[in-house]
Amino acid sequence: MACKYVFVTGGVVSSLGKGVAAASIGALLESRGLRISMLKFDPYLNVDPGTMSPFQHGEVFVTDDGAETDLDLGHYERFTHARLTRDNNVTAGRIYETILAKERRGDYLGKTVQVIPHVTGEIKAAVRRVSEGVDVAIIEIGGTVGDIESLPFLEAIRQVRQEEGRENVVFVHLTLVPYIAAAGELKTKPTQHSVKDLREIGIQADILLCRTDRFLPREMREKIALFCNVAEEAVVAATDAASIYEVPALLGAQGLDDLLLRYLHLEAPPPAMDGWEALVRRMRNPQGRVAIAVVGKYVEYEDSYKSLKEALLHGALAGNWELDVHWIEAQELEAGAQEVERRLGGVDGILVPGGFGKRGIGGMLLAIEYARTRRVPFFGICLGMQCSVIEFARHVAGLPEANSSEFDPATPDRVIYKLRELRGVEEMGGTMRLGAWPCRLELHSRAYAAYGQPEISERHRHRYEYNRDYEARLVNAGLRITGSSPDGQYVEIVEIEDHPWFLGCQFHPEFQSRPLEPHPLFREFTAAAHAYQQTRARASEPEEIFHRSARRA
Ligand code: GLN
Numbered sequence: 125m126a127c128k129y130v131f132v133t134g135g136v137v138s139s140l141g142k143g144v145a146a147a148s149i150g151a152l153l154e155s156r157g158l159r160i161s162m163l164k165f166d167p168y169l170n171v172d173p174g175t176m177s178p179f180q181h182g183e184v185f186v187t188d189d190g191a192e193t194d195l196d197l198g199h200y201e202r203f204t205h206a207r208l209t210r211d212n213n214v215t216a217g218r219i220y221e222t223i224l225a226k227e228r229r230g231d232y233l234g235k236t237v238q239v240i241p242h243v244t245g246e247i248k249a250a251v252r253r254v255s256e257g258v259d260v261a262i263i264e265i266g267g268t269v270g271d272i273e274s275l276p277f278l279e280a281i282r283q284v285r286q287e288e289g290r291e292n293v294v295f296v297h298l299t300l301v302p303y304i305a306a307a308g309e310l311k312t313k314p315t316q317h318s319v320k321d322l323r324e325i326g327i328q329a330d331i332l333l334c335r336t337d338r339f340l341p342r343e344m345r346e347k348i349a350l351f352c353n354v355a356e357e358a359v360v361a362a363t364d365a366a367s368i369y370e371v372p373a374l375l376g377a378q379g380l381d382d383l384l385l386r387y388l389h390l391e392a393p394p395p396a397m398d399g400w401e402a403l404v405r406r407m408r409n410p411q412g413r414v415a416i417a418v419v420g421k422y423v424e425y426e427d428s429y430k431s432l433k434e435a436l437l438h439g440a441l442a443g444n445w446e447l448d449v450h451w452i453e454a455q456e457l458e459a460g461a462q463e464v465e466r467r468l469g470g471v472d473g474i475l476v477p478g479g480f481g482k483r484g485i486g487g488m489l490l491a492i493e494y495a496r497t498r499r500v501p502f503f504g505i506c507l508g509m510q511c512s513v514i515e516f517a518r519h520v521a522g523l524p525e526a527n528s529s530e531f532d533p534a535t536p537d538r539v540i541y542k543l544r545e546l547r548g549v550e551e552m553g554g555t556m557r558l559g560a561w562p563c564r565l566e567l568h569s570r571a572y573a574a575y576g577q578p579e580i581s582e583r584h585r586h587r588y589e590y591n592r593d594y595e596a597r598l599v600n601a602g603l604r605i606t607g608s609s610p611d612g613q614y615v616e617i618v619e620i621e622d623h624p625w626f627l628g629c630q631f632h633p634e635f636q637s638r639p640l641e642p643h644p645l646f647r648e649f650t651a652a653a654h655a656y657q658q659t660r661a662r663a664s665e666p667e668e669i670f671h672r673s674a675r676r677a
Contacts, residue, residue: 127255128388135318136300143196146264147203151372152381156392158259162200166266167273171217182427190559247280297329319352410446417471419491421484423451435637439646454487473501473653476508501625501652509628521601543589563616569606574644582631590615625652
């Protein structure tokens, strides 16, 4: 059977959650037993988001094949089982790069190279690349209708509908129905305009997902249907949800999957949404909570740690706990011991995530020292793992000047260094270790206890590594190596055995965590944090009883 296509565009304003909407459509169609793939087009001119600042762009999501992609791909992987590679995120920059390379090679045989048909042709080729071996390809166009940059993409998907036929292509448009407080009303005009803008470029939306912060009454839906030229049942309310994980069920309850199947002339078994529904029930009925401090360096911009935030939530959900994250800008801890105590004193676990550059390292080291000496569960990821090695080397292994050559190239004890540069590894696109690498675990370790299997595969994005010249000193002082690359070159996981839970990993486990399949390390870390909270509560009980009886007396 030929692949069917669902194109998801957005209108009125950005940040309406187009990525979550597209991912939810993926989840709904998978729940009907269909095989799907997902693609995100980004109309900007960067070749990929790898070099963009976290403030500009949010997290860079890394796929197994080492592509540095848009964070919406994280939603796609968390909501569906689509296999994602560099083919699943294509920017205008990538399209132009391909075309310019062809032009220089003379592939166009002297023709004038133009937006139509050459740019649109490359865009269509990208669409067809993700259509192999699946029933439905869901394709999200970044930006909003009306952006100059989006035009070639919209033109290309208009052509796809012509070429593939009406019964094989559906256009879903995500739009805003704002509530105007002064008038006390929901307004449909922005939606009407956005749908009209789409029509002007030859695309008639089939289904409207209307973002609102409240109930969308029947008369509103009728009005939108009439003015936007869609069926009334195709005006779907995408009401604000307490969690993004409620969205698939919320859209399914309005029959979105049935509608898509009907429009695409597809037959499929009834939906199997039990997993998602159970998840929502658990989220609404937590049995306790865990407080985790994340001590990082871009914390004021929450999108920069998107996958991490989700993975922590998945871990907490596995234990049926509500998650309370304290985002702490590492630099602020450098104010002194009092500040460290004030910010970290009440939390159940401490996590130091990934990052680049020197700023804030002092604060991260203080947080790690606090976790190690006060025996608070600690999880270090990438930069966080590297900092845990530095902290341990300085304060336990007797190397007071230990550092990473990233922060101090002249340090006498570079416990973290650029191993691959020394070995002369030259790689396309820079010296980063990117994408999935296998890792072998030590049998008697927290890592093995979590994963329950001796070999794992995790994704990387970093330049620096643990320096094995220091292995003997660090291991003898108590910092175990419990995961390494199968060839033994790279150290991937370190642990302190004499501690309730202290683990650092060189890879980014957060990229592979799913709400319905929480990542083992996040599950175990949050469980350790909850256990720590319980012991602390027990330890403080006698004192409270004493106070109470003292008051009575
Ligand atoms: N800056 C460190 C490195 O490049 C860590 C990177 C990261 O945390 N992703 O090795």
